[in-house]
Amino acid sequence: MSDYPVSPRNRIKRVGKRGSYDRATVHAILDSALMCHVAYVLDGQPYCTPTIHWREGETLYWHGSSASRMLRAQEQGARVCLTVSHLDGLVLARSGFNHSVNYRSAMVFGTAHLVEDPAEQERALLAITQRFYPGRNEELRPMTTQEIKATTVIAMGIEEAAAKIRAANVGDDEEDGHLPVWAGVIPVSTVIGTPQPSPVLPKHTPLPAHLAAYEPGRRLDAALQETQAIYEKG
Amino acid sequence: MSDYPVSPRNRIKRVGKRGSYDRATVHAILDSALMCHVAYVLDGQPYCTPTIHWREGETLYWHGSSASRMLRAQEQGARVCLTVSHLDGLVLARSGFNHSVNYRSAMVFGTAHLVEDPAEQERALLAITQRFYPGRNEELRPMTTQEIKATTVIAMGIEEAAAKIRAANVGDDEEDGHLPVWAGVIPVSTVIGTPQPSPVLPKHTPLPAHLAAYEPGRRLDAALQETQAIYEKG
Numbered sequence: 001m002s003d004y005p006v007s008p009r010n011r012i013k014r015v016g017k018r019g020s021y022d023r024a025t026v027h028a029i030l031d032s033a034l035m036c037h038v039a040y041v042l043d044g045q046p047y048c049t050p051t052i053h054w055r056e057g058e059t060l061y062w063h064g065s066s067a068s069r070m071l072r073a074q075e076q077g078a079r080v081c082l083t084v085s086h087l088d089g090l091v092l093a094r095s096g097f098n099h100s101v102n103y104r105s106a107m108v109f110g111t112a113h114l115v116e117d118p119a120e121q122e123r124a125l126l127a128i129t130q131r132f133y134p135g136r137n138e139e140l141r142p143m144t145t146q147e148i149k150a151t152t153v154i155a156m157g158i159e160e161a162a163a164k165i166r167a168a169n170v171g172d173d174e175e176d177g178h179l180p181v182w183a184g185v186i187p188v189s190t191v192i193g194t195p196q197p198s199p200v201l202p203k204h205t206p207l208p209a210h211l212a213a214y215e216p217g218r219r220l221d222a223a224l225q226e227t228q229a230i231y232e233k234g
Numbered sequence: 235m236s237d238y239p240v241s242p243r244n245r246i247k248r249v250g251k252r253g254s255y256d257r258a259t260v261h262a263i264l265d266s267a268l269m270c271h272v273a274y275v276l277d278g279q280p281y282c283t284p285t286i287h288w289r290e291g292e293t294l295y296w297h298g299s300s301a302s303r304m305l306r307a308q309e310q311g312a313r314v315c316l317t318v319s320h321l322d323g324l325v326l327a328r329s330g331f332n333h334s335v336n337y338r339s340a341m342v343f344g345t346a347h348l349v350e351d352p353a354e355q356e357r358a359l360l361a362i363t364q365r366f367y368p369g370r371n372e373e374l375r376p377m378t379t380q381e382i383k384a385t386t387v388i389a390m391g392i393e394e395a396a397a398k399i400r401a402a403n404v405g406d407d408e409e410d411g412h413l414p415v416w417a418g419v420i421p422v423s424t425v426i427g428t429p430q431p432s433p434v435l436p437k438h439t440p441l442p443a444h445l446a447a448y449e450p451g452r453r454l455d456a457a458l459q460e461t462q463a464i465y466e467k468g
Contacts, residue, residue: 013302014298015299034324034335035321039273039282044275045313045315046274047273047315048273049341050317067247079278080280081279081282082282085271087424087454092445101269105284125330128333137330141329141410143331144331151331169432169433177434178436179375182439183435184429184432185430186429188427190321190423190424191422191423193422193423195416195418195420197416197418198403198404200411201418205415211420214324
């Protein structure tokens, strides 16, 4: 895959060695997360709204209530910046200045638009369940017309994007290396816990095979990358 | 503490029962996170930039290189929306429509400005280390004049804010309750791992007492709330 084009909008300005325009790198960061933050402008005011996203090739989707302020503001072709960030560690240095964090982030720029075609909208709504829980749709009751009407789907082609990654131990100044205060990385990760069944679940309803990726104790980013790969295989 | 004022900017539009303008609720969500996303506008284009934030009362701070595009755009009094989100669980329902996530998010609105006064800037730079690692500054070498010059600190008074929380099991439609597909919550949490010492650390440098909150296996949000409380006590 080629790199994303670079413009003043997505050019990495600071610490260039951490930056990348590589599509596979950007995709992996996006696919490893369930939630993103979407920045958009409404009457000159910026908003930063968390939402669930999913990706098909070079298109990102998000959705919500048809009454949502964010979605109504975006459906007419709003400029959007969608960002996904993973915190991977706290980096403690021998100087305040060299403290940092390990992270993986992707910023994506594009123009949001409403998915208007009813067939395309229904396909997108099926995709969100299928992408996170491949095979689950076959076990669910069908969507109702009212549910489809109540939901707005936004799509955005990725025009430009940039990834930024810090994945290293501490970068102390050489002359600080002898100072006798602990320095290093405290890793952090987002992990899956033990499933909590619905209180109205018929007794002995087993955990289905389509949830196998979400094994308790596993990293969520790994599970999400795995389900995306299964989804892409179809 | 009183609620934040409500305007069209921060009014909760959707699923009002999940929303709150309570200051303590907003503070707890902000203080439980190391990273936020900041939305701002530059030449009509929205940007959504992840960064580290810290809070003192009703003021939020973030910082970075003096060459940062984000900070240069914000230091002249830019409107900003700063959002913190915690993902707490995947919510699986008997219908695609009722799938959801458990989360805690806080959106904060204000006007960013540069911390210009050198004494206030130095105090803020000491505060960032002290807030996350209370007591650590006493063990570090002093900041250099060059390090202070190279760093820009942005402050923003919280003008308006809103929290939104979903912390519940699945909300299936009553008539779907009998369907024999697993439904419930798969919890997720961000946890602390085993510290990785710097490869250039003098041998036998112990983990200091000021890192006690970051015990391996503990939830990061709990550790960050604890260090904020220690920091506030002074």
